Amino acid sequence: MIEKIKFEKFTAFEKLEVNFSPGINIFIGENGTGKTHALKAIYSACDITKSKKSFAEKITKVFLPSGEQTGRLAKRSAGSIQGYVEVQRRIEKADKSINIRLSLSNHTKSFENATVSGAHKQWIETPLESVYIPVKDMMANAPGFRSLYSLRNIHFEEVYADIIDRVFLGSLKGPTDSTRKKLLDILQQSMDGKVVSKNEEFFLKSKQGDLEFTLLAEGIRKLALLWVLIQNGTLLNGSILFWDEPETNLNPRLMKTIVEILIELQRMGVQIFLTTHDYVILKEFDLQIDERDEIIFHSLYRDKESTEICVASTANYLDISPNAIDDTFGDLVEREIRQSMGDKGQ
Amino acid sequence: MILEEGTLQFDFSDALTGFKFDEQDKASPNFHGLSHCMKAVDFVVELDDSYLFIEIKDYRNSPIFSDNAKFNGLVKILVTKFRDTFIYRWAEEKTDKPIKYLCLIELENPMISRLMKELKRQLPQTTPNARWHKPVAVACIIANVNSWNAVFPDWQISRIQ
Numbered sequence: 001m002i003e004k005i006k007f008e009k010f011t012a013f014e015k016l017e018v019n020f021s022p023g024i025n026i027f028i029g030e031n032g033t034g035k036t037h038a039l040k041a042i043y044s045a046c047d048i049t050k051s052k053k054s055f056a057e058k059i060t061k062v063f064l065p066s067g068e069q070t071g072r073l074a075k076r077s078a079g080s081i082q083g084y085v086e087v088q089r090r091i092e093k094a095d096k097s098i099n100i101r102l103s104l105s106n107h108t109k110s111f112e113n114a115t116v117s118g119a120h121k122q123w124i125e126t127p128l129e130s131v132y133i134p135v136k137d138m139m140a141n142a143p144g145f146r147s148l149y150s151l152r153n154i155h156f157e158e159v160y161a162d163i164i165d166r167v168f169l170g171s172l173k174g175p176t177d178s179t180r181k182k183l184l185d186i187l188q189q190s191m192d193g194k195v196v197s198k199n200e201e202f203f204l205k206s207k208q209g210d211l212e213f214t215l216l217a218e219g220i221r222k223l224a225l226l227w228v229l230i231q232n233g234t235l236l237n238g239s240i241l242f243w244d245e246p247e248t249n250l251n252p253r254l255m256k257t258i259v260e261i262l263i264e265l266q267r268m269g270v271q272i273f274l275t276t277h278d279y280v281i282l283k284e285f286d287l288q289i290d291e292r293d294e295i296i297f298h299s300l301y302r303d304k305e306s307t308e309i310c311v312a313s314t315a316n317y318l319d320i321s322p323n324a325i326d327d328t329f330g331d332l333v334e335r336e337i338r339q340s341m342g343d344k345g346q
Numbered sequence: 347m348i349l350e351e352g353t354l355q356f357d358f359s360d361a362l363t364g365f366k367f368d369e370q371d372k373a374s375p376n377f378h379g380l381s382h383c384m385k386a387v388d389f390v391v392e393l394d395d396s397y398l399f400i401e402i403k404d405y406r407n408s409p410i411f412s413d414n415a416k417f418n419g420l421v422k423i424l425v426t427k428f429r430d431t432f433i434y435r436w437a438e439e440k441t442d443k444p445i446k447y448l449c450l451i452e453l454e455n456p457m458i459s460r461l462m463k464e465l466k467r468q469l470p471q472t473t474p475n476a477r478w479h480k481p482v483a484v485a486c487i488i489a490n491v492n493s494w495n496a497v498f499p500d501w502q503i504s505r506i507q
Contacts, residue, residue, distance in 0.1 A: 279456045329455035330493055336462060337497045340485040341446070344393070345498030 001090045001271050002042055002240065003097055009075040009083030010104075011037045011063070014308040020273075021315075022090075023266045023294030026285065027275040030324045033300035034309050035275040036244050037063075039132070040159065042273060043242045045087040045100055046130035047162065049123065055102045056111035059085070061158035071108035081106040086118070091126055098122055129239040131166045131229055132159045135248050137221045139167060139228075140213040143200045167225065168200070169232045179268055180230055183261055187227045190257045195224045195231075202228075218249035226261055237269030247278035259284035263293060279325050286317040299323060349389050351402045354450070354491070355506045356389070358398075364391035367399075367431060384430040385423070387447075396444045396484070399431055403451045421464045424449055428469060432482060446485040450494055450503070462488040 001022050007013035012034040027035040044058040051058065056070060065072035074081040086101040098119035108114050134157070138145070142164050148154050149161040176184065188194050193206030203210040204224060213221055229235045246258055259281060266272055276282060282297075289295055297320045299312045314320055347361040358364055368386035369376040378386055389400040401424060428447050435441050447469070451461065465488060471481040491503050 283456075326455045329459050330496075333455050333458050333462070333489065333493045334497050336459075337487045337489055337493065340487050341497070344396075344446070345501040 001092070001238075002046070002087060002273075003090050004088040005038060005042055006086040006088075007041070007084075009077075009081050010041075010085045011073055011075060012309055013037070014075060014306075016309055016311060018298055018311050018313065020271075021294045021296035022271055024262065024272045024285070024289075025274070025296050025298060026282070027273070027298045027300060028277070028282065028320070028324055029300030030302075033302060035300055038300075039242045039244055039273055039275060040157075041085050042087055043130060043132040043159070043240075045089075045123075046128045046240050047132075049126060049128040050130075052124060054111065055100055055116045055120070056104075056114035058158070059102055060111040060114075064155070064157045068111070069109060070104055070111045070114045071106045074104055074106040074108070076106075089123070089128070091122070093126075129234060129236065130242065131163065131234050131239070132242040133163060133222075133225065133244065133246070134159045135244050136160070137218055137225070137249070138163050139202050139221055139225055140216070142167070142202065146200070163225075166234050167202075167228050167232075168197075169234060176231075179264070183230050183264055184227060186257060186261060187223050187230075190254060191220045191223045191227070195228050217251075219251050219254050222246065222250060223254065223257065226258070230261075230265075235265055235268075235270050239269075240271045241265065241273070243272070243274040245275055245277065247276060247281050252280045255280045255284055256288075259288055263288055266293060266295075277325060279329065282317070282320075282325060347391065349391075350506065351388050352404055353505050353507065354402060354404065355504050356400075357502050357504075358391050359500045360393065362392045362394060364389060378434075380434065384434060385427045386434070387427050387431045390431070390435070392443075396446055397435070397440070399428060399445060399447045399483075401427055401447075401449045403449070405452050417461070418464075420451075421461065421468055424465055425468050428483065444484040445482070447483045447487070448485075449488045450491070451488055452490050455490065455493070458488050458490055458493065462486075 002020055004017065004019050007016045012032065018038065027038060029035055040062050041059065044062045045055060048055055048058050059073070060068050060070045063073055074083045082103070082105050084101050084103040086099055088097055088099045090097050100116065100118040100120055100123045103115040103117065138160050146161065146164055149156060191204065193204045196203050196205045196210065202213045202224070204216055204220065235241060247255065250258065262272055285295060296313050296315050297317065299320055299322055300309055301322045302308065303310050312321060347358040347364040349356045349358065349364055349366065365376045366388065367390045368378050368381065368388060370381065371377060387399045387401045391398040391400060432441070432445065451458065466486055469483060469486055471483060471486065472478050489497065494503055
């Protein structure tokens with residue numbers, strides 16, 4: 001389980017520390033407040049426990065700065081900049097928390113020159129199953145993508161290659177336990193079929209036959225992706241799920257299902273990190289959680305005076321402040337009232 | 347003109363008159379007296395060129411709108427209150443200026459947006475075939491305290507303990 005992240009002079013962050021819920025963590029905030037950066041940094045720290053890459057290399061591949069110059073991840077300002085990102089996780093078996101830190105300067109040419117410190121050995125030795133779902137769907141584009149990516153012929157953030165790898169993991173042996181079966185059933189009902197793959201190509205298998213993913217609505221592809229990740233055992237007790245803007249291309253009616261699945265995964269022991277700009281997603285969580293659930297809303301915003309990024313975290317939906325999503329609707333409401341009322345009351 | 351409802355205090359700085367329309371105090375000259383058969387908005391405020399009908403629902407921290415039935419129920423209540431108040435004011439011969447309906451409902455902004463759309467649909471401002479020669483309400487809006495204070499700087503609301 002990931003407990004905390006700290007940034008100093010790293011990408012968009014001057015200085016920021018965020019403490020996480022062992023259950024669901026939802027990042028909201030306007031564009032450019034670092035929601036995706038936070039997700040990518042935590043994901044990189046999780047992935048290296050399986051891929052055994054160095055933290056510096058993984059972060060560089062995931063953020064993909066120009067020319068893969070790791071130093072370009074230092075926060076931009078005049079002069080020489082030293083920055084770091086530090087992630088803290090809980091090792092339940094050992095009953096202790098450990099940290100890993102990547103330090104860099106704006107002069108760091110490549111990941112080999114960056115410094116990784118903290119309990120690096122123990123971090124790598126204790127595997128953590130994690131998956132990052134990027135904004136753009138990749139399943140329809142899976143055929144051939146992996147081989148092209150491994151030949152380094154295409155310029156893609158590594159999260160896009162990683163998600164395809166996770167999808168192609170073999171399915172779990174043995175019978176599916178009842179919780180997972182319940183989740184798979186919910187998804188199958190919503191998408192009216194299940195997913196099969198042939199030679200790196202995915203199809204939705206339904207009564208009508210096999211439909212290739214390129215012909216499926218993007219929203220259905222998202223459900224299918226979740227189906228595969230649950231079915232093949234990527235999302236199990238102890239796994240960590242990162243999802244950048246689940247609402248993208250999703251019909252609002254499907255959001256209820258998505259949120260239901262996410263809450264159930266959390267109850268199974270999956271730690272979840274997601275970003276959203278969407279009122280319906282946020283409200284669905286508010287309506288569907290109960291006292292069993294652990295959820296924290298993290299609102300990232302720019303301080304009015306310093307203009308630096310700050311965070312306000314709360315477990316209570318009504319206490320989210322600032323709330324960029326609500327403010328957007330507030331602006332619409334005010335403009336509609338002004339249109340009706342003219343200059344009355346002013 | 348200061349008017350109070352629950353813990354909310356309204357200051358209508360440019361009002362000619364204003365009073366609690368659903369007054370339950372028999373000793374008051376504004377005693378409503380027909381509460382057994384008619385719904386009523388909370389305040390009526392007179393400006394130089396219009397009347398404001400004002401209805402207040404303070405749903406802070408209430409999960410009331412988690413289902414559509416309650417949501418539609420609220421819109422119906424708002425419509426009925428307007429209509430009954432309109433009839434009452436017509437009988438008083440106090441419909442000589444255009445009427446604006448202002449509902450202060452303490453809900454989050456996306457809900458306000460949805461509610462305003464539905465209220466405008468259910469409280470029609472004109473007829474589709476142009477039979478009406480004037481609207482029953484020239485404006486019909488819903489605001490929460492934050493948006494109210496943002497758009498009506500001269501009619502500020504504050505919370506009193």
